Amino acid sequence: xxxxxxxxxIEKTEKITQRRRVRRGNAExxxxxxxxxxxxxxxxxxxxxxxxxxxxxxxxxxxxxxxxGVVGCGLMGSGIAQVSAVGGFETVxxxxxxxxxxxxxxxxxxxxxxxxxKGTISEAVKSEIRGRLKGSTSIDDLKSCDLxxxxxxxxxxxxxxxxxxxxxxxxxxxxxxxxxxxxxxxxIATATKRPQRFVGLHxxxxxxxxxxxxxxxxxxxxxxxxxxxxxxxxxxxxTPVRAHDSTGFIVNRLLVPYLxxxxxxxxxGVGSIEDIDNSMKLGCGHPMGPLTLLDFVGxxxxxxxxxxxxxxxxxxxxxxxxxLKRMVLAxxxxxxxxxxxxxxxxxxxxxxxxx
Ligand code: CAA
Numbered sequence: 001x002x003x004x005x006x007x008x009x010i011e012k013t014e015k016i017t018q019r020r021r022v023r024r025g026n027a028e029x030x031x032x033x034x035x036x037x038x039x040x041x042x043x044x045x046x047x048x049x050x051x052x053x054x055x056x057x058x059x060x061x062x063x064x065x066x067x068x069g070v071v072g073c074g075l076m077g078s079g080i081a082q083v084s085a086v087g088g089f090e091t092v093x094x095x096x097x098x099x100x101x102x103x104x105x106x107x108x109x110x111x112x113x114x115x116x117x118k119g120t121i122s123e124a125v126k127s128e129i130r131g132r133l134k135g136s137t138s139i140d141d142l143k144s145c146d147l148x149x150x151x152x153x154x155x156x157x158x159x160x161x162x163x164x165x166x167x168x169x170x171x172x173x174x175x176x177x178x179x180x181x182x183x184x185x186x187x188i189a190t191a192t193k194r195p196q197r198f199v200g201l202h203x204x205x206x207x208x209x210x211x212x213x214x215x216x217x218x219x220x221x222x223x224x225x226x227x228x229x230x231x232x233x234x235x236x237x238x239t240p241v242r243a244h245d246s247t248g249f250i251v252n253r254l255l256v257p258y259l260x261x262x263x264x265x266x267x268x269g270v271g272s273i274e275d276i277d278n279s280m281k282l283g284c285g286h287p288m289g290p291l292t293l294l295d296f297v298g299x300x301x302x303x304x305x306x307x308x309x310x311x312x313x314x315x316x317x318x319x320x321x322x323x324l325k326r327m328v329l330a331x332x333x334x335x336x337x338x339x340x341x342x343x344x345x346x347x348x349x350x351x352x353x354x355x
Contacts, residue, residue, distance in 0.1 A: 065175075065232055066090060069145035071162060073104030073135065075336075076179055077151035079207025082108045084149075085133040086208075087236040092134045092141050101135035108133065111208055143169045147232065149201055151179040154304050159183065160191035167192035175225055177201040181252055182305040184312075185245045186218040195220040199229045202249055203238075205297065213238040218245040247312040248305070256309055257317035259302060262290035264321050266341075266355075273341050273352040291341040295334035295350075303328045323355070 066089065070081045073095040081093035081104070095101045112129060115121045121129075134141070142148055148166055152158060163176060170176075176198045178188050189198035200216025213233040217226045233240030243249040248256060262276055271279065277289020286293075294302055303325065309318035327333075327340065334340035335347075342350035 065146045065228070067092070067145045067147075069094065069142035069148040070151060071139075071142070071148065071166075072151035072153075072179075073101055074151070075205060076203060076207060078104035078107050079205070080149055080151055080179065080203055081133060082111060082208055083203075083236045083238070085129045088132070089235075090132050092136055092145065094136045094139060094142060096137065098137055101137060105133070105135045139165060139169065142166065143171075145170065145174060147175045147177065147229075149177045149179060151203075154180060154183065154301065154308075156183055156187060159188050163188060163191045167194060173197075175199070175229065177229065179203055181301075182248055182308040184247060185216050186220070189218060189220065196222040197225050199226060200243075200245065200249070201229060201233065202243075202251070204251070211237075211239050212251070213240050214243045214249045214251060215240045216243045216245055216249055248309050252305060252309070256302070256305055259290050259294050259297075260306060260317065260319070260321055260324070262294070263324050266291070267321055267323050292350075295340035295342055295344075298334050298336060299324060299340055300328050300333045 068084045068089040068091045070077050070084065070091065070093040073081065073093045077093060077095075081091050084091040085108075093101070093104065095104060109130070112121070112126045116123055116126050136142075148170065150159060150162060152162060159178060159180065163178075166174075166176065172194060174194075174197070176189070176192060176194065178185060178198075178200055179202055180188065180200060181202055185198065185200040186195070189195040192198065195218065198218065199221055200214065202214040202216060204210035204212055213236070215226070215230050215233055230240045230242065241250060246253070262280075265271060265276055266273060270276070273291050277291050280286045280289045288296060303320050306318055306320040306324070310320070312318075331337060332339045335342075335344055338344045339353070342352055344350050
């Protein structure tokens, strides 16, 4: 049965591709035909039979993104919602409680007010942006979105459960994206029946300021969907980079070992907290030293990421140093906890901790 369904799907793909070939009539479409057929075949092997309800996977024609849903209104989710609304998209951001929605939206309003004060945008433009942004506690409000971006806790079961629910709610054309920084996009995508319409969109903290978005494709991501997401990243004013679904993608593959090595250097007494930070700031021109950056990203977040990356690669460079584990156990999770490598009792004047 699975083989018959796969054959039918391939035939359907061929028909779609043939239509496209007639339209384009050039070598590019023949390459496209091969890629689509190959992707279908690989998908059949990779994830087993097509959807058990007998639904065939149909390639949707490229669609315009108008309405964006963001799940999670914390540090990353609120930043993504902000840049989406600023980018001209109707945006609905969903959190689990009214308090969390309010907190996230207040942060966005504060950022927009700062832009007005600096003269970057007018009061009228701010109102337009604010008008495009809606907070919600109901997942049902995401059902008319063309794209849903998830930015919830970095835990696979929670993400899979969310996307399973979204898959049942949203039309088949809706594209799903995860902002995960270390989990495997393929593993999250297979909680849905639309892995071909699933990508990673990895933003950086603080989202309104950092210019990068990693656009991550899996072996199942439809090329047209992927290109649409690259274009979407650019519409948000970001520079999109293309990355495969390899744990940590590009940035964390390089950044995480560097951050963990800074902790190891501290453990081994190579330098003090201030000296390690100043070395990389003044010697290499980094905006923050590694231990300040760890406090900024969150020690708990870095700890979880390192565990996922170590599990995947089994290499020492991704292993959490004992000091990091102990700080997380003690709740010294960095700036958000008021304490990490620095003490933030006076946030304007952080003091390096003595261990
Ligand atoms: N939201 C919005 N805007 C913010 C902001 C925030 N949270 N924080 C700072 N800004 C803005 C300020 O308003 C200011 O804007 P103007 O220049 O227009 O006035 C600008 O950013 C610079 O801010 P400051 O002058 O207050 O401070 P700064 O010059 O030290 O810059 C910083 C702050 C941008 C955070 C800079 O220190 C920096 O780039 N740090 C490195 C951050 C980084 O590496 N982030 C990636 C972390 S890794 C990650 O996120 C992914 C992962 O998976 C772990």
